[in-house]
Amino acid sequence: MAKKNTIRVFEGFAGYGGASFGLKKANIPHKVIGYSDIEQEAIELYEYNFPNIRNYGDITQIDEKKLPDFDLFTGGFPCQPFSTVGKMLGELDTRGTLFNDIIRICAYKQPRFILLENVKGLLGKKHRPTLDKIISELNRIGYKNVQYAVLNSKNYGVPQNRERLWIFGQLGGLPDGFVLEPPHIELKCRIKDFLDKNPDEGLYRTQAQIDRIHEIRNAPVFDVDEPLCYDYYNRKIRTDGICMTVTPPEHNIMRIVEPMVNGKERLRKLSIDEHFRLMGFILDDKTREIKFPPTLNYTKLGRRAGNGWDVNLVSVLFKHIFSQL
Ligand SMILES: C[S@@+](CC[C@H](N)C(=O)[O-])C[C@H]1O[C@@H](n2cnc3c(N)ncnc32)[C@H](O)[C@@H]1O
Known part of the structure; x- marks a missing residue:
């Protein structure tokens, strides 16, 4: 049984459970009454960490009408399927998209809070009508003066440039003076602080592979004083100690450059622990905030990290939101 102040949560589009991990990290009393995801690897990872929670699929x-009651709906809904039916009216039609299902469920269940996340691109000229539609639909079902903000992981303690759009609404409206964006936290760490102490040798590129990167991509000499990030597409080593957005491994945009050893360049992929540390998890000798099922390989786990929520940012955001309500 949930206690009186326990927030009952429905975690839509759960992935690895960014909302659950964020609430846990923020020490906010909560109970997840159900979640929804359809990808096998996401479900395996979620259930390995949060067993016995029903997946509504x-x-x-x-x-x-068959869902139990909940106070908070969370969802980082996929953005690709926005339909352009109704284009002639100059307006995107969200009918038949996954956003419409959020509206359908929340219109009926009327949770007190809704927290949504999506790509920053929704603020751009092309997708702005979609964002306007999202806001107007939330207004229509009772969530007045909804707020949104682009938040970047590097402003909350993790050295990753990861910008995401966050949308938050309260049934009946947000109180006067409510501000969604939490105050920034000065970044006191660099990518080197998030790396494994003894990275697996299998992560390193061979000399032949490094030679090929120089040849094809005209990359700079990989000569650094501390481990830094190499931006594969822009062909630059980032000297600010921050990494670019962690993406699924198949996008292949990031490498770690380490100081040379015996005059030899050292370039490697991120390990799985490193992927998840950069998504805000503490993973060290004493604490492991997320557990990985042995059935999921490097690509599958890396993909979950690249699609996930920065749980450090989510915990800061939840604390900030609930301190104002
Ligand atoms: C951007 S990810 C969300 C990541 C999540 N917030 C996390 O912290 O890991 C979107 C998720 O939506 C799921 N999804 C896609 N279509 C869905 C559907 N029709 N019903 C439920 N989940 C769906 C995907 O499998 C994916 O895990």
């Missing part, structure tokens, strides 16, 4: 198939 494909959100389009959920019968909102």
